[in-house]
Amino acid sequence: MNKLVIVAIGGNSLVKDSGSESIQSQQEAVAQTVEHIADMIQEGYKVVVTHGNGPQVGFTLQRSEIANEVSGMPAIPLVNCVADTQGGIGYLIQQALINELTKRQINKKVVSVITQVEINEHDPNFINPTKPVGSFFTKEQAEAMLVEHPDWKMVEDSGRGYRRVVPSPKPIDIVEKEAIKSLIDNDYVVIAVGGGGIPVVKKENNVYEGVDAVIDKDFATSLLAAQVNADSLIITTGVPRVFINFGKPEQQALEEITVEETKQHVQDNQFPPGSMLPKIEASLSFLENGGHRVIITNPESLKEAINNQAGTHIIN
Numbered sequence: 001m002n003k004l005v006i007v008a009i010g011g012n013s014l015v016k017d018s019g020s021e022s023i024q025s026q027q028e029a030v031a032q033t034v035e036h037i038a039d040m041i042q043e044g045y046k047v048v049v050t051h052g053n054g055p056q057v058g059f060t061l062q063r064s065e066i067a068n069e070v071s072g073m074p075a076i077p078l079v080n081c082v083a084d085t086q087g088g089i090g091y092l093i094q095q096a097l098i099n100e101l102t103k104r105q106i107n108k109k110v111v112s113v114i115t116q117v118e119i120n121e122h123d124p125n126f127i128n129p130t131k132p133v134g135s136f137f138t139k140e141q142a143e144a145m146l147v148e149h150p151d152w153k154m155v156e157d158s159g160r161g162y163r164r165v166v167p168s169p170k171p172i173d174i175v176e177k178e179a180i181k182s183l184i185d186n187d188y189v190v191i192a193v194g195g196g197g198i199p200v201v202k203k204e205n206n207v208y209e210g211v212d213a214v215i216d217k218d219f220a221t222s223l224l225a226a227q228v229n230a231d232s233l234i235i236t237t238g239v240p241r242v243f244i245n246f247g248k249p250e251q252q253a254l255e256e257i258t259v260e261e262t263k264q265h266v267q268d269n270q271f272p273p274g275s276m277l278p279k280i281e282a283s284l285s286f287l288e289n290g291g292h293r294v295i296i297t298n299p300e301s302l303k304e305a306i307n308n309q310a311g312t313h314i315i316n
């Protein structure tokens with residue numbers, strides 16, 4: 001068996017609570033997550049890893065804005081914050097995975113690809129920002145921040161608090177897809193489209209230019225999965241399964257659902273935008289573009305999930 005599986009690691013799954021934002025804490029979370037990815041590689045799966053950067057890109061942006069306010073240091077444009085976090089998180093995953101595979105005496109090469117993802121500069125999502133980034137705040141803190149920064153937009157994020165949102169255009173192409181395919185064919189474990197990819201637009205004469213936005217990594221992962229003909233898409237996040245009536249006393253975990261049932265839950269507004277909805281929409285898009293199965297689960301359930309013993313499975 002050598003089926004290609006894409007595993008997406010949620011940015012929030014690396015920052016488990018406030019107090020675990022430090023690089024050391026994220027490094028520990030990455031080390032735990034890659035153990036489960038190594039289990040899959042050991043079982044014979046060919047794996048591509050993608051990852052989010054929602055919390056981390058917000059932290060980098062915030063650090064840059066504070067440095068600008070305090071000392072006049074030029075602020076880092078959002079697109080460069082995405083590039084910085086793609087490199088930083090990619091480094092953590094790459095090193096942890098190399099160390100874990102070496103420990104298990106598995107002879108596999110691991111590499112992160114700096115990935116640019118093309119978007120449409122007229123994407124309507126620039127007008128209505130929806131991508132939550134950075135830390136969670138209380139309602140009072142969020143209101144105070146909006147007084148200080150009237151141009152910001154903040155939203156309530158899945159009962160976890162308020163977060164700043166930034167524009168999140170849809171990915172239309174992966175600039176480095178041929179390099180990624182070639183590395184997969186040469187048996188590398190590839191880490192790609194980190195943080196949804198660095199958003200770029202193609203100008204006249206095929207010149208690429210960065211754009212200030214954060215692409216949803218679930219959509220970028222789904223596009224990558226289709227472009228490299230992956231068999232399965234696994235999205236890891238902070239919960240073991242998708243729920244209906246999430247957060248309510250009558251919440252119910254979903255074990256296996258069809259595309260049609262999933263669409264009905266979307267219509268019933270079961271999945272909030274900016275958190276579970278993009279995962280579900282990305283899953284449906286993957287299945288409708290030739291993918292065979294999608295699993296949504298937490299990192300620690302990966303091995304059981306791929307053997308049908310955990311997670312939410314969405315099937316055609």
Ligand SMILES: Nc1ncnc2c1ncn2[C@@H]1O[C@H](COP(=O)(O)OP(=O)(O)O)[C@@H](O)[C@H]1O
Binds near residue numbers: 010012236
């Ligand atoms: N219906 C739902 N089922 C499960 N989790 C949900 C649901 N609705 C919202 N959530 C929340 O969405 C989170 C996943 O979104 P998010 O944390 O933004 O993703 P990521 O792990 O990619 O950073 C879950 O951990 C959970 O807190």
Ligand SMILES: NC(=O)OP(=O)(O)O
Binds near residue numbers: 214
């Ligand atoms: N870029 C992105 O979608 O990150 P998260 O998955 O961490 O929100």
